[in-house]
Amino acid sequence: MNDFTKNIAQALFNQDKINDLLRKELQQAVNDLLETELTAFLGYNPYARDGWNTGNSRNGAYFCKVDTQFGKIEIQVPRDRNGLFHQHTLPDYKQHADVLENMIIKLYSKGVTTREIADLIEKMYGSHYSPAQVSNISKQMIIPKVEAYHKRKLSDKFFCVYLDATYIPLRRETFER
Known part of the structure; x- marks a missing residue:
């Protein structure tokens, strides 16, 4: 079993522990995804020789907090030196999910x-x-x-079915003499 499976098994009996575990995992996943997005944008891995003297490189990160259904998570959004990188993982200027x-x-x-x-x-x-x-x-x-x-486009032909009915309850009585 990996660490996540062990932690989830231990936290199953307490709702607060599950939310805390999911919040931490979500935070880690989003931060990893943002780093991967910057790596794809720049075209080379961190500390790789390919990135030397390319004119654009990693330039730290800025932090923001986002409310999720599991609690607040701190996001570390990476930057590039030229300021051309724009992340697409999170919506801009949103403070909550x-x-x-x-x-x-x-x-x-x-x-x-x-x-x-x-x-x-x-x-x-x-x-x-x-x-x-x-x-x-x-x-x-x-x-x-x-x-x-x-503003939706309407069809040229419309079909209509009109039903009219009257229901009269009748009681059948038999008379015996």
């Missing part, structure tokens, strides 16, 4: 008020959203979908 936003949209579409949604999210995730923020998120996510629905 879309899990909360998707939940807001689902609750809003079910008819839950913005104040109730804000209270639920604060109780469940510890993230504070004001009712105005909940309203803005729902507008931001729903309005493009509504506009796309209105």
Whole structure:
């Protein structure tokens, strides 16, 4: 068994330990993916002779924190010397994952008020959203979908089936004399 399998087996009985383990693994995976993305962009591995005197090289990293469903993770985004590298792994300028936003949209579409949604999210995730923020998120996510629905191309032919029926319950009674 590898280390991840051992750690997950030990953490199975405690929800906090599982979330902590998954948060650490997610953080490591995202950071490794960003490093790999920079390596692919530059065309050579770290400390490789191929990169000497190429005009562009690794130039440290900047750090940012992102909220995920497992907790906050610290991301180390690498940079290149010329500033041409743009990572595509994470969305730009986002401080949290879309899990909360998707939940807001689902609750809003079910008819839950913005104040109730804000209270639920604060109780469940510890993230504070004001009712105005909940309203803005729902507008931001729903309005493009509504506009796309209105601008969709319609078929030239429509078929309609019209049914009309009347049901009259009759009771059959037999009279015996």
